[in-house]
Amino acid sequence: MSYFVKPMTRLEPHLAPVQRIIDRNPTGADAVTRQTTFEFILIDAFSMVSVVTAIEPLRVANRILGEERYVWYVTQEAGAPPEASNGLSLPTQPIQPDDVAVDYTFLCAGMHTHPRDATRLYALLNRRYAAGRTVGAVSLAPAILARAGLLKDKRCVIHWEGLGAFVEEFPHVEILNGLFEIDGRVITSSGGLAMLDLFLDILKRDQESWLVQAVSNQLQIGQARSGSDRQSAGQFRLPVTAPRMMHKALAVIDQTLAAPLSPDSLADQIGTSRRTLDRRFQEFTQSTVAEFYRARRLEQARGLLRYSNISILDVALSTGFPTASYFSSLFKSAYGLSPKQFRKAAS
Incomplete structure (x- = not known):
């Protein structure tokens, strides 16, 4: 099952200012639309908030544009539907075959980093990357990308809770302490609400600034964080006003x-x-x-x-x-x- 928003001819009244911007930036007969497709592969005990906060900016962008500019698939390895770390699950479908045009493939992990069939998943990720696609990993999933050999000579981030284990296993991988990192066609995210910041950044690279601002306004985001903003490690967080x-x-x-x-x-x-x-x-x-x-x-x-x-x-x-x-x-x-x-x- 793919998830996208039904095209609209006009926006709701409260989005009239955005409609006027769209009227000056045509997306219908006067413009050629290219869909961008995202695939989210859920690993058992994945982080629900990471997946939802990635999809929401795409959904809102489609709604504002009035067309299916962004399409996404929520997929899984073979077997029973994976549960999130909060015990809930999402509707899923099998991982997309190689002949489906997927622009981004994101591995979404949470509490652990052990796929059901690691050999098959590593091969899939390498095929995606070799075909010119972008591969990404969320929360603790960068460890899976590293085991697949896709972080060689790449910068990456991982959720702070898994940082020590990652450094022990992959001492030669360049690991940063930011919220997310985009290094060519490899994207890593520390997970949680950092996915919202990452996907706003992805939209910013694909769209004009007015759309990113409109999406931010709809989601009540005052200021998106940059990938280089430091993670808040541990159970304690300093207030921004601290010296x-x-x-x-x-x-x-x-x-x-x-x-x-x-x-x-x-x-x-x-x-x-x-x-x-x-x-x-x-x-x-x-x-x-x-x-x-x-x-x-x-x-x-x-x-x-x-x-x-x-x-x-x-x-x-x-x-x-x-x-x-x-x-x-x-x-x-x-x-x-x-x-x-x-x-x-x-x-």
Whole structure:
């Protein structure tokens, strides 16, 4: 089943200003319309919000234009319909055959990155790319693209929760901390609401600015974010009004989880005093520098336990804990389960 909007001859009254713009930018007999086709392949436990926020800008663009400029297919591998991580499902159809003109193929993952038939899916993605199509991956799905060999010499992003496991598995892939990345015909997105920003960017590359603004207005978006905007990692997010030194401190912390700095060294690196650093951390995180650092390292470790197969000792060492026993004690205190129990439950 494909999803698109029935063409309209005129827009609803409240869209009259947009209609006047369309009248000056003809799309009917006076213009040649080329449809752009998107394919979303759902992986088990995919993120529902990522898929919906990708489709909505396309739907609204069709509605404003009054024609089926954008077409999309929601597809799946063979077998039972995949469930999203929230337990719901979407109507799907089989993956499109090679002779269907698909411009973009997006892999949509969420809680895990293991396709039902990895060999067949990798081959499909490589055929799509070899045929000149654009391939994309959402949330944790960039790991699937990497296993398919499609991230060689490419920049990419991944949701922060899977970053540690991705770096362990693919140390030579250039990974960034942005919301999304478009590198030629390979697109990666950190998922969630970043898909809305990505698809507005895709529309911007395909349409005039008036349409992108009209779509943004319909979706009540004040300002779309750029792909280079940093992800907000972990359970904590600084307010935009926080001083620059705090943003710098959190960036340094995220870059040094495997070899944590002392509070004094962190203060030196960001160009402030230890006293000021302590005061700002208490003000904005309600914790000390050491407590915040430890919490971020444990979050990183939790992601490694869930999304990688490396040993518990290696998880401990890669997040700056000197022994497995010390790491296990802190992990259980924070999450109520030992690392071994957590990994078993997550699987």
